[in-house]
Amino acid sequence: EVQLVQSGAEVKKPGESLKISCKGSGYSFTTYWIGWVRQMPGKGLEWMGIIYPGDSDTRYSPSFQGQVTISADKSISTAYLDWSSLKASDTAMYYCARAPRGSSAFDIWGQGTMVTVSS
Amino acid sequence: DIQMTQSPSSLSPSVGDRVTITCRASQGIRNDLGWYQQKPGKAPKRLIYAASNLQSGVPSRFSGSGSGTEFTLTISSLQPEDFATYYCLQHNSLYTFGQGTKLEIK
Numbered sequence: 076e077v078q079l080v081q082s083g084a085e086v087k088k089p090g091e092s093l094k095i096s097c098k099g100s101g102y103s104f105t106t107y108w109i110g111w112v113r114q115m116p117g118k119g120l121e122w123m124g125i126i127y128p129g130d131s132d133t134r135y136s137p138s139f140q141g142q143v144t145i146s147a148d149k150s151i152s153t154a155y156l157d158w159s160s161l162k163a164s165d166t167a168m169y170y171c172a173r174a175p176r177g178s179s180a181f182d183i184w185g186q187g188t189m190v191t192v193s194s
Numbered sequence: 195d196i197q198m199t200q201s202p203s204s205l206s207p208s209v210g211d212r213v214t215i216t217c218r219a220s221q222g223i224r225n226d227l228g229w230y231q232q233k234p235g236k237a238p239k240r241l242i243y244a245a246s247n248l249q250s251g252v253p254s255r256f257s258g259s260g261s262g263t264e265f266t267l268t269i270s271s272l273q274p275e276d277f278a279t280y281y282c283l284q285h286n287s288l289y290t291f292g293q294g295t296k297l298e299i300k
Contacts, residue, residue, distance in 0.1 A: 110289065112238075120230075120238065120281055122289035134288060137195065170237055179285040180228050180244070184237040 077101040079109075079171050079185035086191045087161050094157035095188045097171030104152035105129035108174040110181060111145060111156045115167045123169075126154055127176065161192045196220055198284055200292025206300040213269040215295045217282035222262045226286035229258055229267045233278045241280075242267060272297070 082096040097109060110125040124135040128147040135145070147154040154171060169188050172181035197220040207213050217227065225245035230238040240249045242258035245265055255270045269276055277299050282292040 112291075119294040120232075120283075120291040122283075122291060125289070136288065172238075174285070178244070179226070180240075181230075181238075181283065181285075182240055182243070182249075184239070187237050 077183055079173060079183055081169075081171060081185040081188045084189040084191070086193070088194055089161060089163055089192055091161050091192075092157070092159050093161055093190065094155050095169060095190065097154045097156075097185050099152045099154075099173065102173075105149050106176060108176060108179065109147065109154040110172050110174060111143075111154075112170045112172060113139075113167045114170065114187075120170075123156070125174070128152075128154065161190075163192050163194075165190060166192045196223060196284055196287050196290050198282055198290045198292040200282055200295060202295060203293060204296045204298060206298050207272050208300050209272055209274055211272045213272055213276075213297065215267045215280055215282075217260075217265045217267075217284075217292045219263045219265075219284055219286075223284045223286035225261045226284055227258075227260070227265050228283050228285070229256075230281045230283060231276075231278045232281065238281065 080098050105128050108125050111123040113121045123139040124145045126133045126145045128149040144157050171185040173183050174181050199218045227245045229242040232238045241256050246258045257268045277297050279294050279296045281294050284290050
């Protein structure tokens with residue numbers, strides 16, 4: 076079964092660092108893009124960025140460039156989203172999703188990771 | 195940046211109604227557009243890809259059309275399980291989601 080499994084919910088304080096993960100299985104991890112999507116409480120979906128694990132080609136939304144870092148470890152079929160210094164406004168659900176290189180359309184989604192940043 | 199304008203933002207249809215949701219792109223995106231359904235507390239689920247292709251396993255009451263700058267998602271006869279929020283997503287140049295359309299029970 077093709078699936079993306081994300082790491083569990085996190086509760087952090089402002090200024091702390093965090094790295095969340097997205098593990099792919101059931102397909103060739105290196106031949107699909109993995110994207111990250113933010114959903115703030117009660118709000119819509121926002122695309123953050125995307126990485127191609129095969130060669131680590133990474134693209135960011137201008138809104139998130141410099142705010143987060145996307146990486147991947149193809150040896151363990153896992154992509155990451157990390158923050159060096161969290162803010163309360165980073166409180167949101169974060170989804171990963173995969174896209175075939177040819178079509179670039181997100182087909183399979185992870186279950187989501189809830190990140191809560193509060194003092 | 196490509197902007198996606200989705201309308202309406204909410205609807206209160208009845209079961210059995212025909213529902214149409216529209217997305218307009220700020221520039222031509224060929225058919226590089228998908229439609230997604232999201233239910234509360236769940237991840238989005240793809241319904242339509244390449245503007246008009248039905249995702250495997252999705253009921254045939256869902257259909258998509260359009261190309262270039264104007265796209266529609268149609269639900270031919272709304273079922274109780276279809277009350278959810280729907281998003282379009284362009285992937286022609288990076289990615290942009292529409293603002294979402296929430297179908298609420300009347």
